[in-house]
Amino acid sequence: MTRQASEGVVHTMAIDDLDRSILEALREDGRASYADMGTRIGLSASAVKRRVDRMRDTGVIRGFSVLIDPEIDGRGTEAYVELFCRGNVAPVELTKIMSALPDVVEAWTVTGAADAVVRIRARDTASLEVALEKVRLAPQVDSTRSAIVLSRLIERR
Template sequence: MDRIDRELLALLLTDARATYQDLGRRVRLSANTVADRVRRLRKSGVIRGYRAELDLAVLGHGMEMLSDVRLREATDRAVFEQQLADVPQVVGAMRLTGEYDYQLRVVCADAREFETVIDGLKRELGVRELRSRLLLHEVPLRPERILDA
């Protein structure tokens, strides 16, 4: 990966809908050359996909929590991970080392909905303990800065 690939990645992180022509103008290459480079980056796995970023508050899910989860001893982790897909309020999950097994990112309309989610996780998914924190705001860090490291 050279400097131009890094520039293309930074531009795509900022606007994944940019055309090859727009990208080409920014890095001073033809649209065809840019298309070839982007295809190569996708094929190599550097680019995994393109996504829309949702404003969950606008969709009515303005309360966002980070919840550390400890599972019951008999809970199968693979089954737990599969069952998370059935909980629409869980929008992210990471397996952890240390005191807790997972960290979940949970979005809800209000505290009552969050309570319902917690009860369901404990009752149906084998969660023994939850420690949650309300997310006040996310610090806007530029993801493309990793390309400079």
């Protein structure tokens, strides 16, 4: 498996079924102890730690985070916005533009008619409208098409 680490260095690492089991355990409970994960998959706590450290060092595991309920966090209004750009815009340029907008929480280049899709989280529809206007004002953006999320049906991490 080839991964792009945060430092820009490309690492190649093959993961096995035990690594996959550790990753699944971390997906289910990122706070599980190495001992609990080891008991679950048949390894010692130290063996699990070594494997987690190796997967972190090689970029397979890119980080750990906390998932916060967006309603409680005050960012319960969510939209997916397709960006249609003028001419050819390099992904690095779109990254620079979208990174400057705090309400943009994720962004991807995509195939199809749109050049990119961004995910926006805002306090309410008025705040969402302000965030959308900032996206639309980017000089490379010709037009947008938005879809506001009404309800979350499935969320997997």
